[in-house]
Amino acid sequence: MTEVTTLPDWTAIAPALALLGTAFVLLLADMIDPDDSNGTALTGISVTGGLVALGFALWYLLAGTGQPGASQEPTEGAIELFGDALVVDGMSLFFSVIITSVVVLVALASHEYLREHPYQAEYYSLVLLASTGMVMVTAANSFVTAFISIELVSLPSYALVASLKTNEGSVEGGLKYFLIGALSSAIFAYGIALVYVATGSLQFGAVEIAIADGVGFDSLLGLGMLMILGGIAFKIAAVPFHFWAPDAYEGAPAPISAFISSASKAAGFVLGFRVFVDVFGTATGVFDWVDAFLILSIVTMTIANFTALKQDNVKRILAYSSVAHAGYILIALAAFTGSVEGEISILGAGMAHLFVYGFMNTGAFLFIALAEYWDVGRTVEDYHGLGNRAPFACAAMTVFLFSLAGLPIGGGFFSKFYLLFATVTGGQELLGAALIINSVVSLFYYTRIVRAIWIEEPGEDLEPGEYPTGLYAAIAVAALATILLIPAFGFVIEYAEIAARMIGG
Amino acid sequence: MAVEPGWYLLLSAAVFCIGLFGVLVRRNALVFLMSIELMINAANINLVAFALVYGNITGQTFVLFLIALAAAEVAVGIGIILALNRNFESIDVTDAVTMRW
Amino acid sequence: MSDWIAIGALAVVAVVIPLSMMFISWLIRPSVPEQGKRATYESGEVPTGSSRQVKFNIQYYMVALLFVIFDIETAFIVPWTVIFDGAVEEVGFAQAFAPMAVFIGLLVVGLAWAWRNGAVEWVRSARAERQRVE
Numbered sequence: 210m211t212e213v214t215t216l217p218d219w220t221a222i223a224p225a226l227a228l229l230g231t232a233f234v235l236l237l238a239d240m241i242d243p244d245d246s247n248g249t250a251l252t253g254i255s256v257t258g259g260l261v262a263l264g265f266a267l268w269y270l271l272a273g274t275g276q277p278g279a280s281q282e283p284t285e286g287a288i289e290l291f292g293d294a295l296v297v298d299g300m301s302l303f304f305s306v307i308i309t310s311v312v313v314l315v316a317l318a319s320h321e322y323l324r325e326h327p328y329q330a331e332y333y334s335l336v337l338l339a340s341t342g343m344v345m346v347t348a349a350n351s352f353v354t355a356f357i358s359i360e361l362v363s364l365p366s367y368a369l370v371a372s373l374k375t376n377e378g379s380v381e382g383g384l385k386y387f388l389i390g391a392l393s394s395a396i397f398a399y400g401i402a403l404v405y406v407a408t409g410s411l412q413f414g415a416v417e418i419a420i421a422d423g424v425g426f427d428s429l430l431g432l433g434m435l436m437i438l439g440g441i442a443f444k445i446a447a448v449p450f451h452f453w454a455p456d457a458y459e460g461a462p463a464p465i466s467a468f469i470s471s472a473s474k475a476a477g478f479v480l481g482f483r484v485f486v487d488v489f490g491t492a493t494g495v496f497d498w499v500d501a502f503l504i505l506s507i508v509t510m511t512i513a514n515f516t517a518l519k520q521d522n523v524k525r526i527l528a529y530s531s532v533a534h535a536g537y538i539l540i541a542l543a544a545f546t547g548s549v550e551g552e553i554s555i556l557g558a559g560m561a562h563l564f565v566y567g568f569m570n571t572g573a574f575l576f577i578a579l580a581e582y583w584d585v586g587r588t589v590e591d592y593h594g595l596g597n598r599a600p601f602a603c604a605a606m607t608v609f610l611f612s613l614a615g616l617p618i619g620g621g622f623f624s625k626f627y628l629l630f631a632t633v634t635g636g637q638e639l640l641g642a643a644l645i646i647n648s649v650v651s652l653f654y655y656t657r658i659v660r661a662i663w664i665e666e667p668g669e670d671l672e673p674g675e676y677p678t679g680l681y682a683a684i685a686v687a688a689l690a691t692i693l694l695i696p697a698f699g700f701v702i703e704y705a706e707i708a709a710r711m712i713g714g
Numbered sequence: 715m716a717v718e719p720g721w722y723l724l725l726s727a728a729v730f731c732i733g734l735f736g737v738l739v740r741r742n743a744l745v746f747l748m749s750i751e752l753m754i755n756a757a758n759i760n761l762v763a764f765a766l767v768y769g770n771i772t773g774q775t776f777v778l779f780l781i782a783l784a785a786a787e788v789a790v791g792i793g794i795i796l797a798l799n800r801n802f803e804s805i806d807v808t809d810a811v812t813m814r815w
Numbered sequence: 816m817s818d819w820i821a822i823g824a825l826a827v828v829a830v831v832i833p834l835s836m837m838f839i840s841w842l843i844r845p846s847v848p849e850q851g852k853r854a855t856y857e858s859g860e861v862p863t864g865s866s867r868q869v870k871f872n873i874q875y876y877m878v879a880l881l882f883v884i885f886d887i888e889t890a891f892i893v894p895w896t897v898i899f900d901g902a903v904e905e906v907g908f909a910q911a912f913a914p915m916a917v918f919i920g921l922l923v924v925g926l927a928w929a930w931r932n933g934a935v936e937w938v939r940s941a942r943a944e945r946q947r948v949e
Contacts, residue, residue, distance in 0.1 A: 233924055240931040353776050360783045364790050371794050380797045381810040387794050388746060388807060391787055392737055395753035398780060399730055402760035402773075406723065409768035411776060429723075456813045778894065782887045789880050796876070 221274060221288045221297035224262040224305045225344040228312070231258025232337035239330030246329045248320060252679065255316035255333040262344070263309035270302040276707060287711060289350065293412050296350035300708035303560060304347040304479045307567040310690075311472040312340040314568075314683045318575045319464045321677035322582055332372060335365035336468060343476035352401045352411040355480055359397070359444065362476055363390050366469055370461040382460020389443065389453040397440025403433030413488045420492045431496035434489055438501060441484070444477030445535045446470075448509040458528035458574075463581050466524065467574030470531040471567045478538055478563055482556060485542055487712040503543040506640065510536030510647040517654050521588045524577050526654050530613060531570060533651060537644060538562055540628055544637040555631040556709035561702045562624035565612070565694050569621055572687030573609040576602060579680050589657060594667025602681065603662045605688035610655040612691050615648045620694025620701075627702060722763035730756035743795045743805040747788055754784045877934045881926070888922060891915075 235254055239246060269275065275288045275297040287298035316336060323329050342361030349355035367390060371383025405411055407430035408419035420430070439450065446454040458466040485498055493499055510533045517529035541559025545552060579602055585591050596603040612619025615626075625648065632641035694701065729752055736749030758777045765773030795805050802809050895915050902911035929935070 233921065236924060236928045240928055243932045353772075353779060356776075357779055357783065360787070364786055367790050367794060371797055374797050375801070377801045377810075377812055380794070380801045381812055383794050384743075384798050384807065384810055387791055388743075391747075391750045391791060392753075394787070395733070395750050395757070398754055398757040399760075401776075402726070402757035402764075405773055405776075406760055406764045409764070409770065409772075411772050459813055775894075778890050781890060785883050785887050789883060792876065796873070 218288055218290060221269065222290065222295060222344075222348060223265040223269075224309060225341050225348070227258055227262040227265060228309070228337050228341040228344060231255060231261075232334045232341065234258070235330050235334040235337065239334075248323060248329050251329050251333050252316060252320040255319075255337060256313055258337060259309055259313035259316055259340075262340075263306065263313055266302055266305035266309055266344075269297075270299070270306060270704060275299060275302060276711070290348075293414060294351045294354045295345070295348045297348055298708070298711045299704065300479065300482070300560070300711055301344075301347040303564070303704055303708040304475055305344050307475050307564050308340055308343045308347070308472045311468060311475075311567050311571050312336065314571050314575065314687055315464045315468045315472075317686075318467070318578055318680045318683035319462075320679035322462060322464055322578050322680065326372075328372065332369065335369050335372075336465075339365040339369070339468070340472060343472055346476040347479045349480065349483070350413050352404065352413070352416075355484070356394075356398060356401060359440075359476075359480065360394060362444075362473055363394060366390075366465075366473060369465045370457050370469070372465070373462060376460070378460040379462070380460070382457040386453045386457035389450070393440050393443035393450060396436050397443075400433045400436025400438075400440060403429050403436065407433060413483065417488050417491070420489070420495075427495050430492065434492065434496045434498060435501075437484060438498060441477055441481045442505065445474050445481065445539075446532050447505050447535045447539060448512045448532065451509070451513070451532045451535075454532055455525050455528040458531070459522060459524045463524070463574055463578030466528070467571045467578070470528070470574060471571045474531070474535060475563050475567060478559070481542060482559075483712055486545060486552070486556065490545075499543065499545045502539055502545070503640070506536050506539035506543040507643045508536075509533065509539060510643060514647045514650045514654075518650065520654070521590075523580070523589055523592060523658060524574075524587060526589075526658065527570075527573055527577065530651060530654070533647065534562075534566055534570070534613070536647070537625070537628060538566075540632060540637075540640050540644065544632055544635045544640055551631070551635045553706055553709045555628075555635055556712070557702055557706035558624065558627035558631045560705040560708055561698070562621075562628055564701050564705065565620035565624045565691070565698075568687050568690040568694070569609045569612045569619055572605060572684055572691060573613065575680060575684050575687065576606040576609065579677070579684065582677055582680065589661045592658065592661045593665040595661075596663040597667070599676075602684055605684050606662065607659050608688050608691055610659055614652045614655045616652075617695070619691040620698055621691070623695065623698040623702075719763060719767050722759060726756040726759040726763075729753075729759065741806050741808050743791075743798065743807050746807060747791050747795075751784055751788070754780055874937060881929065881934065884922065884925070888919070891918065 231254060235251060238251065238254060276299045287296050289296050316333060319332070319336075323332060326332060339362050342358045342363075342365075345358035346355065346362065349358050367383055367387040370386050371380050373379035401411065404416060407426040408416045410416050410419055443450040443453075454470075458470060461469065485502075489496075489498060513529045513533035513536060517526050517533065520526045520529060538559045541556050541562075544555045579599070580586075580592065580595070585595065608619050612621035615621050625644070629641050629644055632638070632644065733749045733752030733756060736752065737746060740746060740749065758780055761773035761777050761780075765771055765777075798810060799805050892915065899911060905911075
């Protein structure tokens with residue numbers, strides 16, 4: 210093994226602990242003077258906390274913590290904590306890196322966006338608590354910890370979406386997010402209860418063994434799996450559980466839209482990968498979840514892309530694009546074959562796409578945050594001629610949008626290509642065709658925004674306002690990461706496949 | 715055992731369906747919250763009953779967490795409903811429809 | 816099974832007796848519809864307003880929330896106390912005590928924050944102040 214194993218085992222969840230600690234430091238900092246919050250200090254604390262967590266996650270990932278050593282089988286080496294309730298392995302660290310990167314970007318970008326917000330400490334504290342939950346989701350190894358972590362993600366997210374308390378859109382978005390979220394978490398809880406009824410256990414490994422041994426209540430297990438699928442489909446905003454997504458993203462403060470659409474989706478997917486591939490991998494005879502994901506995937510990408518074509522509000526276009534991307538990544542579950550090698554390449558491609566998506570989607574929503582900061586307006590027409598005024602930010606936005614579409618200007622090209630490649634080698638041509646057609650459709654609405662920014666003449670003179678440093682820095686970092694992921698993609702896919710091997714093998 | 719486990723399943727399914735019915739039919743946000751509570755309690759019935767059947771306490775432990783989470787969810791939910799009432803002057807969930815499609 | 820028959824019989828009796836009493840009184844009573852019978856009984860006062868418009872001060876919400884937190888906390892403390900002695904023997908005092916100390920510590924930070932932000936201060940309404948003066 211490696212030198213990191215000399216640390217005590219519990220330090221493996223240091224990323225989550227760092228985020229949690231930062232959330233409480235923020236509350237303590239707010240207690241010094243509750244009426245007058247110092248925005249710069251709060252942003253500084255949050256970004257530092259996020260960077261510490263990111264540092265831990267990256268260090269562990271690169272040092273090989275929780276990954277198979279040279280002498281071990283590729284599926285061994287995971288660190289199990291608290292009686293197997295949590296597991297730190299390659300996949301949880303890989304996703305922790307995605308989530309903490311998004312947290313750092315969002316915290317940095319919120320600085321100027323929140324300049325008149327009365328509850329800044331609470332805002333940052335909720336963001337960090339939600340990201341603690343997300344990092345815990347990646348490490349959940351039991352339905353108990355999975356459910357608690359998912360709720361720890363959801364509850365602060367509801368509050369964050371509705372955090373502009375006097376803005377009707379924000380409250381409405383928060384309400385819809387909350388209503389659908391509460392419903393789906395109740396269904397998720399009932400599904401877990403049914404799995405417990407069928408198997409007598411809630412720990413992932415034990416459930417897996419019980420299913421392999423055969424259970425008495427096949428129909429209950431199948432129903433439980435269907436309900437768990439519903440709960441996960443809500444978190445990743447897949448059709449038909451996506452109705453909250455456009456409204457919540459549109460109403461929420463733009464950095465929060467970025468946070469929920471990137472990090473929260475990654476957390477939902479990591480749970481989906483672990484629960485379905487690892488735990489229910491042998492239960493396809495009870496309930497054919499592969500076919501369910503196949504339908505879900507194709508329907509999600511098609512409906513989302515065609516609805517996005519009809520939108521005029523840029524934030525809503527991006528919201529539907531985010532739903533469509535959930536469909537693309539669902540391919541990783543829909544093309545599950547049971548054969549180890551094909552599975553690893555497809556799962557790895559899905560994870561790598563989530564990695565790239567984390568940067569490009571966050572960046573795109575942060576550009577919207579910039580536009581909202583300038584009070585530009587929300588529709589595509591309002592964006593006309595922005596390119597003359599803020600060429601750098603608009604160039605970054607172009608990179609994000611074309612990378613989301615899958616053009617070879619950002620890492621999105623390679624991750625989509627790997628997904629496509631894996632569907633073809635896995636014999637899932639239908640999924641591959643759906644992916645190509647939908648990417649072409651999506652190019653229309655992405656190009657529409659780019660055209661509005663660069664080519665169209667501005668309707669009225671735009672006031673060149675001040676240039677917010679934090680937002681610009683966050684957008685620049687996201688753009689840089691998106692572009693750098695082209696040469697670094699081999700590196701990402703390598704770690705993604707290590708992660709995939711740990712659950713798929 | 716005095717009662718067959720199947721009856722517990724039936725009871726919890728009935729409670730779950732009552733909750734689901736309330737969610738789908740009622741428009742008052744507070745009634746919605748109560749219906750969600752019913753659905754979570756249906757899961758609790760299953761977990762407690764089958765913790766007894768299997769003779770392990772995993773299910774009962776999870777019930778404690780579910781109760782706490784349900785309380786937290788209601789606390790956040792009522793906060794959002796308060797904000798809803800201030801912005802839309804009602805707590806009818808079908809009133810907040812400024813955004814569509 | 817014989818136990819259940821007795822309970823079932825009791826249940827049948829419990830339903831049949833009130834129903835039959837209501838039915839008999841319906842048969843023999845005179846029908847005199849009157850406004851006063853349908854009014855809400857408020858100890859002889861003439862009722863004012865609707866019973867659905869009772870409004871509570873919003874500050875009760877804050878108090879209720881703080882109550883719920885410590886109410887739920889009990890649900891976690893009780894099982895912990897039940898197994899505490901055994902846990903001390905097995906893993907030692909520190910390991911048995913520390914998790915609960917951390918848990919309550921986090922709650923205390925939250926309470927302190929809420930206190931500092933004025934959640935437990937009862938804001939006096941201007942109207943209540945006026946009424947006291949009069």
